[in-house]
Amino acid sequence: MNRKELLKVENLKQYFPIKGGIFGRTINHVKAVDDVTFTVYEGETVSIVGESGCGKSTTGRAILRLDEPTDGKVEFNGEDIVSLSKSKLRRTRKDMQIIFQDPYASLNPRQTVRQILNEAMEIQNVVPRSERNDRIAELMETVGLKPFQADRFPHEFSGGQRQRIGIARALSVDPKLIICDEAVSALDVSIQAQVLNLLKKFQREFNLTYLFISHDLGVVRHISDRIIVMYLGKIVEIGDKDSIFKNPQHPYTKALLSAIPVPDPDIKKNRIILKGDVPSPIDPPEGCRFHTRCPFVVDKCRSVSPELETRNHMKKGHQAACHFIEEIHSGEHEATRDLRNVRQES
Numbered sequence: 094m095n096r097k098e099l100l101k102v103e104n105l106k107q108y109f110p111i112k113g114g115i116f117g118r119t120i121n122h123v124k125a126v127d128d129v130t131f132t133v134y135e136g137e138t139v140s141i142v143g144e145s146g147c148g149k150s151t152t153g154r155a156i157l158r159l160d161e162p163t164d165g166k167v168e169f170n171g172e173d174i175v176s177l178s179k180s181k182l183r184r185t186r187k188d189m190q191i192i193f194q195d196p197y198a199s200l201n202p203r204q205t206v207r208q209i210l211n212e213a214m215e216i217q218n219v220v221p222r223s224e225r226n227d228r229i230a231e232l233m234e235t236v237g238l239k240p241f242q243a244d245r246f247p248h249e250f251s252g253g254q255r256q257r258i259g260i261a262r263a264l265s266v267d268p269k270l271i272i273c274d275e276a277v278s279a280l281d282v283s284i285q286a287q288v289l290n291l292l293k294k295f296q297r298e299f300n301l302t303y304l305f306i307s308h309d310l311g312v313v314r315h316i317s318d319r320i321i322v323m324y325l326g327k328i329v330e331i332g333d334k335d336s337i338f339k340n341p342q343h344p345y346t347k348a349l350l351s352a353i354p355v356p357d358p359d360i361k362k363n364r365i366i367l368k369g370d371v372p373s374p375i376d377p378p379e380g381c382r383f384h385t386r387c388p389f390v391v392d393k394c395r396s397v398s399p400e401l402e403t404r405n406h407m408k409k410g411h412q413a414a415c416h417f418i419e420e421i422h423s424g425e426h427e428a429t430r431d432l433r434n435v436r437q438e439s
C-alpha cells in the first residue's frame with residue numbers, strides 16, 4: 094500500500110544562541126536539534142521519545158515554526174513550511190495543531206470554553222458564525238463533555254477535562270496533523286488512558302495523524318505505530334513499535350527500555366545502567382554523541398559520527414545509528430565478549 098507522506102522533516106537544525114559579554118553578542122549555541130530527518134505518513138502515530146532535554150519539544154515547535162528553524166526543510170502536505178510567508182503560514186497552521194502538557198497554561202483563564210473555541214474557529218475562519226454554537230455543542234460532546242459546560246471557565250474543570258478542552262480546540266479547526274507535546278503526562282494514569290483512547294478514536298474517525306512527544310514509554314507503547322528515539326539533539330533509532338520494543342538495536346534504546354518497570358517481580362530484567370549525565374548540547378561530544386555513556390564504546394565511536402542504517406537482521410524501515418549494531422546483536426562486540434569472559438571466570 095502506498096502511504097501518503099504528510100510531514101517530511103529533512104536535516105532540521107535548531108540552534109539557540111547564547112548571548113554574553115558586555116555587548117550581548119552571540120558567544121555560543123545550544124544545539125537542541127541537530128540534523129534530524131524523518132517522515133510521518135497520513136493516519137499514523139509517530140512518537141518521539143528520549144530523556145529530558147534531548148530536543149523532542151524543540152523538534153515539534155520547529156515543525157510548526159513556533160520557533161524559526163536554524164536550518165533544514167519541513168514539508169507538510171507537499172508545502173515547504175519554512176519558506177511560507179506569515180499569512181500563508183497562518184492558513185497552513187489550521188491543518189497542524191498542537192496540544193500541550195499543561196492545558197491550563199495554554200487556555201486563557203479569562204475566557205469561557207465557548208469563547209476559546211469560538212476564537213480558534215474565528216482565526217481560521219472554518220465555520221460560519223451562525224453555525225458556531227452548534228459546532229461547539231458537537232465538539233463538547235465529541236470530547237465527552239456536556240454542551241452547557243461550554244459557558245464555564247477553565248478553572249471550573251479537572252485536569253483531565255481541561256485536556257479534553259485542549260483537544261476540542263485542536264479539533265475545532267479540522268486539522269490533519271496534531272502534535273501532542275507531553276499531552277497526557279500531567280494526568281493521573283486512569284485519566285491518561287481515557288484521553289489516549291479518545292485520541293485513538295478521533296484518529297480513526299477523522300483520519301488524523303499524530304506526532305506524539307513523550308518521555309513515558311508506557312504511553313508511547315500504547316499509542317504509537319512508529320517510534321523515533323532521540324539523544325542529545327539527534328535521532329539514534331527509528332522503527333515500528335514492535336521493532337523498537339522487541340528488537341531495540343541502539344545501546345541507548347536498550348538502556349531506555351531496560352529502565353521500564355516490570356509488574357511481575359519474577360521476571361528479571363537485565364537493566365542497563367547508564368553512567369554519567371547527558372552532556373551539554375552546547376558542546377556535544379565528537380563522534381557518536383552517546384559515546385561518553387555507552388557501555389560498548391571503542392575508539393572509533395569517539396571520532397566518527399554514525400549514520401542511521403538498517404542491517405540484515407533488522408526489519409525494513411528499522412534504522413539505528415551505531416557503528417557496531419551487528420557486533421552487539423551477535424554478541425561479537427569486544428565489550429560483550431569481555432562481559433561474557435568476566436561471567437565465565439566468576
Ligand SMILES: Nc1ncnc2c1ncn2[C@@H]1O[C@H](COP(=O)(O)OP(=O)(O)OP(=O)(O)O)[C@@H](O)[C@H]1O
Nearest residue numbers: 109123125144145146147148149150151152308374
Ligand atoms: N528557547 C530556548 N533557548 C535556549 N535553549 C533552549 C530553548 N528551548 C530549549 N532549549 C534547550 O534545548 C534543549 C532541548 O530542549 P527540549 O525542550 O526540546 O527538550 P525535550 O526533549 O523536549 O525535554 P523536556 O521533556 O524536558 O522538555 C535543552 O537543552 C533546552 O534547555
